[in-house]
Amino acid sequence: MIQVETNRKTQHVVELSKPVINIKGLYKSFGKNTDILKGVDLTVRKGENLVVLGKSGSGKSVLIKCLVGLVSADKGELNVFGIDMTKLSDQQLNAIRVRIGFLFQNSALYDSMTVRENLSFPLKRHSKKLTTKEVESSITEVLESVGLREAIDKMPSELSGGMRKRIGLARTLILQPEIILYDEPTTGLDTITSREISELILKIQEKYKTTSIIITHDMACAKLTGDRLVILKDGIMVAEGTYASLERSNDAWVRSFFI
Amino acid sequence: MVISLKNGFTEAGNATLFVARFFRELVKPPYELKEFIRQCYIMGYKSLPLVAITGFIMGLVLTIQSRPTLAEFGAESWLPGMVALSLIREIAPVITALICAGKISSGIGAELGSMKVTEQIDAMEVSGINPYKYLVVTRVLATTLMVPLLVVFADGIGILGGFAGINIHGDVTMYRYFSQVLSSLEFLDIIPATIKTFFFGFFIGLIGCYKGFTAASGTESVGKAANSAVVTASLAIFIIDMMAVQLTDLFF
Ligand SMILES: Nc1ncnc2c1ncn2[C@@H]1O[C@H](COP(=O)(O)OP(=O)(O)OP(=O)(O)O)[C@@H](O)[C@H]1O
Numbered sequence: 005m006i007q008v009e010t011n012r013k014t015q016h017v018v019e020l021s022k023p024v025i026n027i028k029g030l031y032k033s034f035g036k037n038t039d040i041l042k043g044v045d046l047t048v049r050k051g052e053n054l055v056v057l058g059k060s061g062s063g064k065s066v067l068i069k070c071l072v073g074l075v076s077a078d079k080g081e082l083n084v085f086g087i088d089m090t091k092l093s094d095q096q097l098n099a100i101r102v103r104i105g106f107l108f109q110n111s112a113l114y115d116s117m118t119v120r121e122n123l124s125f126p127l128k129r130h131s132k133k134l135t136t137k138e139v140e141s142s143i144t145e146v147l148e149s150v151g152l153r154e155a156i157d158k159m160p161s162e163l164s165g166g167m168r169k170r171i172g173l174a175r176t177l178i179l180q181p182e183i184i185l186y187d188e189p190t191t192g193l194d195t196i197t198s199r200e201i202s203e204l205i206l207k208i209q210e211k212y213k214t215t216s217i218i219i220t221h222d223m224a225c226a227k228l229t230g231d232r233l234v235i236l237k238d239g240i241m242v243a244e245g246t247y248a249s250l251e252r253s254n255d256a257w258v259r260s261f262f263i
Numbered sequence: 264m265v266i267s268l269k270n271g272f273t274e275a276g277n278a279t280l281f282v283a284r285f286f287r288e289l290v291k292p293p294y295e296l297k298e299f300i301r302q303c304y305i306m307g308y309k310s311l312p313l314v315a316i317t318g319f320i321m322g323l324v325l326t327i328q329s330r331p332t333l334a335e336f337g338a339e340s341w342l343p344g345m346v347a348l349s350l351i352r353e354i355a356p357v358i359t360a361l362i363c364a365g366k367i368s369s370g371i372g373a374e375l376g377s378m379k380v381t382e383q384i385d386a387m388e389v390s391g392i393n394p395y396k397y398l399v400v401t402r403v404l405a406t407t408l409m410v411p412l413l414v415v416f417a418d419g420i421g422i423l424g425g426f427a428g429i430n431i432h433g434d435v436t437m438y439r440y441f442s443q444v445l446s447s448l449e450f451l452d453i454i455p456a457t458i459k460t461f462f463f464g465f466f467i468g469l470i471g472c473y474k475g476f477t478a479a480s481g482t483e484s485v486g487k488a489a490n491s492a493v494v495t496a497s498l499a500i501f502i503i504d505m506m507a508v509q510l511t512d513l514f515f
């Protein structure tokens with residue numbers, strides 16, 4: 005086991021021997037909107053927090069949507085847990101999706117359901133044997149993890165943006181995923197709430213031992229949560245390294261992210 | 264021209280795939296029984312007042328309008344039977360279906376459209392839940408079952424409306440009115456008219472779901488989905504009605 009340089013206070017150990025996500029030569033274009041991704045290579049190891057940076061519209065969201073099969077890739081290898089994601093039946097794909105949490109850019113809470121129903125909806129469908137009491141205790145547990153126990157009977161429309169992000173996170177946590185994909189978890193929030201969410205990501209990572217990909221524009225969040233950072237530009241990964249090393253990069257364009 | 268033709272074919276192809284998928288998912292467990300019942304309640308029960316009012320007015324107006332013509336031939340005693348026949352065969356099914364297209368189909372289009380736009384459907388999919396099964400199959404089944412029931416309800420209320428219409432001028436007892444209605448009705452009037460309402464219901468649900476499910480991104484497409492659901496569903500109702508009438512003519 006090799007220690008990886010990290011910004012985290014806890015010095016989480018990342019096993020370099022175990023890649024959980026392996027992407028090779030990934031291509032994706034949309035009709036006229038050609039070449040969003042042009043050969044992305046990416047490896048994420050177990051327990052690692054990988055931050056993906058890139059300009060708006062560079063295809064960061066498309067990249068993680070390819071990963072869970074929401075968007076089908078045109079070409080390239082997609083390996084998650086050592087399983088080729090491109091050749092799965094619907095049933096097999098769903099079985100893998102349960103092991104991957106996805107936090108949407110705008111939370112995507114189910115508008116017509118209360119917070120409680122939002123959380124029990126995926127849980128009840130995947131663990132049919134659970135009693136009402138067990139479901140209730142899982143809901144309480146994840147809500148406590150995100151610090152929003154009092155919101156349990158609210159409708160999503162009654163929540164603020166930051167609260168919605170947290171409930172969205174709670175909803176992904178309830179299935180106890182091994183990987184969590186965060187799409188801009190702190191965008192649109194004030195600095196204090198952003199920091200709280202970033203710390204929450206770290207806390208969750210320690211508690212549930214997840215592997216994460218975090219897409220963000222928020223450099224404070226990147227610095228706090230990221231073990232390793234990559235930058236997406238013109239459809240490929242152009243830079244990779246720790247926060248400290250990229251901050252001191254020779255490339256002025258890379259450095260411009262850190263101002 | 265070529266592009267619009269190509270788009271038309273693409274759309275037709277997508278719609279066909281959508282229907283095919285409905286039947287595939289329909290038979291595959293697990294079944295979303297609870298959501299199906301909830302949808303039946305929302306669509307059926309919540310549409311009752313609207314259908315009752317329009318049904319009553321249809322019966323009443325039809326009676327009042329037909330009376331002078333029948334009176335000219337001295338055939339006023341045919342009035343109850345004629346009103347009941349036109350209601351059951353044609354007017355109640357079509358008008359009720361059109362109301363459901365306006366209320367239910369557009370509602371589904373807007374609901375699923377906004378779920379699509381705000382990525383709620385994607386969220387279901389990534390948590391390993393089949394959104395097609397949960398959202399589409401339940402709703403289409405619910406409309407297929409509820410629209411015929413609403414039509415039967417409208418038939419009944421419409422005939423009551425006819426009774427009210429007759430009593431504006433004459434004085435007919437309830438018993439005599441209904442015995443006239445029943446004696447003029449034959450089994451064969453009811454069966455084809457009922458069968459076509461299942462198709463109305465099926466397409467009302469399906470078109471609403473299709474428009475919502477295929478909404479493009481951006482909030483303005485929610486409105487477009489709802490609007491185009493109503494327009495397409497209304498058109499579909501007339502086309503199905505025309506085909507149903509031709510087929511009935513052929514076989515009965
Ligand atoms: N379903 C789609 N159909 C067509 N084009 C799409 C689709 N999804 C994304 N795109 C296009 O792909 C490009 C990349 O989009 P993406 O959402 O991945 O950007 P992003 O890097 O996440 O940006 P942001 O930081 O603003 O979220 C954009 O130009 C967008 O228009």
Ligand SMILES: [Mg+2]
Nearest residue numbers: 064065109187
């Ligand atoms: Mg994005």
